[in-house]
Structure formats: structure tokens, C-alpha cells
Amino acid sequence: MSSRNLYLIATSSWFLAFGMQGVVFAWLVTIYLREPAELVGWAQTALLLPGMLLILFAGALADRLGADRQALSAQAFAAVIPWILIAALQLGFFDYAAMVVYAVMMGIAQAFVTPARDGLLNHVAGERVQHTVLLTSLCQFSFQIVGYSIAGFADAAGPETILMVQSGCVSVGIVAYAMLARRGLIEKQTTHEHSVWRGVVEGAKTVAASPIMRLVVVQNVAMACFFMGSFIVSFPLMIREVFAGSSSDLAWLNGFNSLGLVLTILVMLRIGYVQRPGRALLLFQGLGAVVLAISGVMESFPLFVLLIFFWGLCGGIAMPMSRTLMQELAPPSQRARVMSFYAFSFMGAGPLGTLFCGYLSALAGPQMAIQTCGVAMLVVVLVMTFSSNLWQVEFGGHAGAESA
Secondary structure, X not given: OOHHHHHHHHHHHHHHHXXXXXXXXXXXXXXXXXXXXXXXXXXXXXXXHHHXXXXXXXXXXXXXXXXXXXXXXXXXHHHHOHHHHXXXXXXXXXXXXXXXXXXXXXXXHHHHHHHHHHHHXXXXXXXXXXXXXXXXXXXXXXXXXXXXXHHOOHHHXXXXXXXXXXHHHHHHHHHHHHHHHHHOOOOOOOOOOOOHHHHXXXXXXXXXXXXXXXXXXXXXXXXXXXXXXXXXXXXHHHHHHOOOOOHHHHHHHHXXXXXXXXXXXXXXXXXXXXXXXXXXXXXXXXHHHHHHHHHOOOOOHHHHHHHHHHHHHXXXXXXXXXXXXXXXXXXXXXXXXXXXXXXXXXXXXHHHHHHHHHHHHHHXXXXXXXXXXXXXXXXXXHHHHHHOOOOOOOOOOOOOOOOO
């Protein structure tokens, strides 16, 4: 089996489990425990906070020790964590505190998996970086749909069953990463000229020196605050408070969002290489912001799901384009570090978004929180469009240089 296929299997196993977690975690906190909006926000913050604190260190460490080895170790750790909740449920001490412990530990695992996985991409992609980014995104969102569908049975099957399946899915990725590590795609550094902290600083300087990478980081921060916050905090609250929904309704919503992402990525794979990824990013982030704002006024659950499907169609272009820009511009010796900054700009700002949406939902309701986030994201996109050169940046062929 090719290295790229092993990489896609490992990625798919992670996002299959991640899709299951996205539904079960929100369902347990929001509907099973029926915690207030601000505590829903804090629970999701606990899931994201380790990424903000550790991901830059994890990216520098992956460049030193080998992204394949780090991904293998972190994924093995992630396979054990669901058993914390299983034990709590079985022994009768399941509560909000158990959810927070689970969230922090899974956040740590994700902080080390993400930059290592992104650092591996260029090693398995060869010259076809954008194509591999699209394939990876396709696997990500396709398998998330499967994960959402499985987790939709949490009411009937019980959370313990879903968590066991989640652990098993992550374990598949352990095998794939082990096979990649044996192939020696990445040579382990035996001598180190500088500390891990200095590696983090060098990665920061590389990103700061590139006008395009700086802009991608800025839009990622805005997306985390307004898009992610809405998705993982305000959406479950809206399902509970406006539609009186269940785990299956959460699964339907998440699944249709990912279906939109998948369909767009399939179209992009047919189209081929996008030479102006910055333009595509701005156009579809702006359109997605408009769709999100409109979804916040919906009183019908089917119409709400339909709009979130269209929101996913927009994200299917915007998200791979932002990642392509960073992958193309990252120096080969600093890929994991640069991609850790890419992930940090999203995961690191995520806690701000979850807290913002949690408290705004408690104050004004989840619908108003969603509308506010849509309008705020649109303002960010318009400012970037008219005050930067991201609209003009162009790549040629399968690799490119930053446009002057």
C-alpha cells in the first residue's frame, strides 16, 4: 500500500472518531446533563484549550523527533481516553467534571496529532500538494458524516457503545501510522542545534514574514471565533431550546454540514488545481458568513439543516484553500512548525469563540448568537478583501511562490 493511502487511512480513522465525538460530547453536555449555556461553552473550551497552549510546542517537537512517530504516539493516547467516560458511566460517577477531564485529555491528544499529521502531508504528497490536501479534506468530512451517523444512535445504543466504537476507530489509525513510521519517510534528527522553544520562535518568524500566511492566520482566528463557536456551542443549544431535539437531530445537522463540504471538494477534485486560492477563500468565506447569519432566524428545523448544508458547501472550498496556502508557502524544514501555527490560529482562538457564543447564547439566545457571528465574520472578510493582496495571490502548477 502506498504511503499516501496509509496517510489517508490514518486521517480517516481520526476524523471518523472525531465525528462521533462531536455529536456525543455535545449531546452528553447539552441534552443528557442539560447544563446551562455558559457551562456548555466552558466544556467545549476545555476541549480546545490544550490546543491553544500546546500546539506550537507540539509542532516544533514534530520537526525534531519525526512527525510520523509523534502522530503514532498521540493517536495511541487518544484511543485510551474514551474509556474514562465509559468507566464513569458504568461506575455511576458520570457528571460535568468527568466531561471536563475527558475534554482536556482529548484536547492534549489533538494538540500533538494535528501538527504531526499536517507535517506528514508533504512527505506523502510529493508534487501534488493541493490535490492531496483536497483528498485529505474529502476523507475528513466523508468519514465525519459516518461518525455523525453512528453517534446519532446514542439515545438508543447508549453513550458507552458509541465511545467504545470511537476508541476502536482511533486504533485503526495507530496501525497505519506504525506502518508509515517503519518506512522511514522522515529522518529523525539525532543532533539538535537549538531548543524546541527556539524552533517555535523560528516558525513564528517564518509565518510573520509572509504577508499571505499572516492573512490566513487572521482569517483562521475569525473563523474559530465565529464559525467554530456557532457550530459547537450555539447549534446544539439551538437544537435543544428552539427545536427540542435529540442526539439524532445533532447527527442530522452535523451530517448535512459535512455532506456540503464533501460535495464541494468532489467538484474541486474534478476541476483541478485552483491557481487563485486566496480569491476562492475570500469569496466563499464571505458567502458562508451570509448563510450563517440567515440560518440564525430559522424557526423550522428542516430549513435550518438545509442552510447549514449550504454553509458546508462554502466551507468545502474555503477550508482547503486556506490550508493549501500554508502548505505551499511553508519551508520544507519547517512544515510541521508552520502548520502548527495554522492549527494554532484555529484551535487557539477556539476557546474565545466557545466562550463568546456560550455567554452570548445565555444572554440573548442561540439564534441571536448565530446571527451576530455571521455578521462579524462577513465584516472580517470584507476588510481583508479591500485592505490586502490576498485576492490577487496566485500559484502556478502544483507548487507556487507567493505572488508579489
